[in-house]
Amino acid sequence: MKRPARGRDGQQWIYDYILKTTGRAVHFEMDGRNLPIQAKSIRMVSKHLAGEAEHAECLAKEADKRGDIVSARGLYRIASEKYREAQHFTIPIISDWRWELYESCRKCAERLYEINEYPIELVSIPSEISNVPGVYHKAVVEGRAPAVVFIPGMDNTKENYPNPLENEFVQWGIHVLAIDGPGQGEMLERGIYVNPDNHVTAAKAAFEFLVSRSEVDPNRIGICGRSFGTFWSMRAAAAEPRFAAVAGAISCYYWDRLTIFDEAPIRFKQVFMAMAGMEDEGLFDEMSLGFTLKNHAKNVMCPALMATGEFDPLNPLEDAEAVFKALPGPKEMWIFEDEFHPIFAPAALAGQATFQFVAEWMRNAMNGELDNKFERKAYVRKSGEGFFG
Template sequence: MPTMTRSKMKRDDQQWVLDWIVKTTGRVQNLANDERDLPKEVKSYRMIPRVLYKEARHIEGIAKAAEAAGHTDTARQLYRRASQVYHEAQHSIFEDDNKEKIFLHSKHIECADKVAAYADYPIEKVEIPWEGVQIQGRFHLLRDRRKAPAVLFLPGMDMTKEAFPNPLANPFLRRGMHVLSIDGPGQGMSNIRKIRVSDDNYERAAMAAIDWLVSRPEVDPTQIVISGISFGCHWGVRTAAIDKRVRALATTYAVVGPKKAIFGEASPRFKQMFMYMAGQTDEAEFDAMAEKMDTAGFAERINCPTLLTMGEYDPLCHLEAAVDFFDELKCPKELWVLENEFHRISLREGIGGIEIYPYIADWLRDELDGKHPKTLNKTILVKQKSGLGPYEAPTDSLNIPR
């Protein structure tokens, strides 16, 4: 295949603005959040790969020393951190056959392999056949490999299959579920292999992953659920609408409805990244593709119980779009809106300071155990600094006064 040059966008002329934002905020996206994602040494976007490479190399060096000393628990924590930083280093390079990107991605995988080797349960790196190519996944199994429900985890556009679940704290396994996380089209290893994402092929890859799960003796084929984060929410919604084998759907960092907010209003970094994932260099062609990346008409086709969670002021998926989608659902359904949160639920004050994932896993486990009524239909406002988190009583309105 030909080498792809970086996609050109109208907003590329304003790269200096993104460089200034990177320098002052330490972020390239989700700019409403206060915490820095990047070290202060990063003064421009082009510095990201090399600054983070140095950080990751340092962490990996300590991991190797801990491993040599026989301190494997410490080593696996360090390898986990190194893998994450290597991922962020390679993720900012939007170019095929780039030697630095390939090297950094290989280090990301190498460190993740170390974490898997030292995990407390089996983790298999698997290849899933799909439309003439192979989609790579990591299959996290319960220790005894018993037949049990399985979660198909669909990462967001800025994630790889190594990002979640964390082998050192896997909320799904703790609740008796196997987990398969995949690099769908445009993600991680698929990106390196030039397996591009289109407006509708990710859900076909997800269905191939369900085929693969059904073939595994450890998986109860009647108990396959999907969890998706960010753009994985979009893909999860469309997959659940098409594939009736999906027993339940639970998503967070919602991305439903049209994609004008994420590709036309938010940081240009989102559009740059997705054009690369799609192998698109023509912005007009990409815009035409993005018009098709809607969830309109899919909600009413979902039969399985569905949970949607999001920040009240998510700039990538406005609350109004999520409510419209939720209203279209005809299945048992639940919506959690986290007060004063944005796309990345980072403050976490409304959920007691922990991540959202354990709550998602609890909801899926409760659904599999038959604890939700068939008439489930509730909206919960998770208040920022008071209340009972997602255990709060349902609300009749998300509007003011409330």
């Protein structure tokens, strides 16, 4: 008889009740439903998200067939995102059903790339651990331009961000290489599991890829992440001194507390253990002690930007501030008043995407516009006061 793998797995009924009442699988502190109304438990979510994805894909193909490329782009994007979300919520976490959904996600995304307004390439980058899958978004600019390696959050995938229909980095003339690191997307499908260090290997390989491109300025290559990608990008910047800047928002800047595994909804730990290929909770807890920026932040010499919500339950502010304090180079921190983890487009920015400002900051940093002693911590009120100084 198979028993629960984690001590908190017995809370599943509570988790399902909260999911039913809030319409959310995580981030219960946020307002508003973001799951299909039919989903009353976590086991129902993938089915109904997949149904929504199939609907959008069907419309996309019809628009595509009629030559309505504008509508097709938007619909392929919706379908790809719905399939991506559906594969994230499968039970069991690793299953053939998950990889079928992810294949559909990729197919919709790949058709979008083919008809997109700017060029996008699918790439496979050799590394010491395995070939690193990537989506390379090329800005349409003259001469050599800056570029950024982008690392998605936790078990997110390279298809999610940047959005080809509103790519903030490309708008600023910056090429972007989004990758699946260990435990993510295609790497997880191939059985390449995550540990505290191997995203650094993937990021270094991504750096070398960008150096090899004739359209990229090798002296202006940065790295950026979202959610758990903020942790991995900071680790990479500490290990690879050639990165010209590092930035991230929706923070996971860990120092002493892994609230994401110990206090947040059990789904985070369930998924991350699958990403690590581990079933023994004790061994996972021991391994996860390596997810700290202590002894690494001090090695980040390039300009660094950290953006976080004031009450982020996955990354307590005191932890993020300890990381910020330890950074020796030029640095800036944005703390958004009364915000939680998902600071995608906070009220303080009037609903504008946070990464619009992150992209501008990285452009300025990679262009050498920050003084070596630059340091700024901004408490950004709901009114926007404090953001621009």
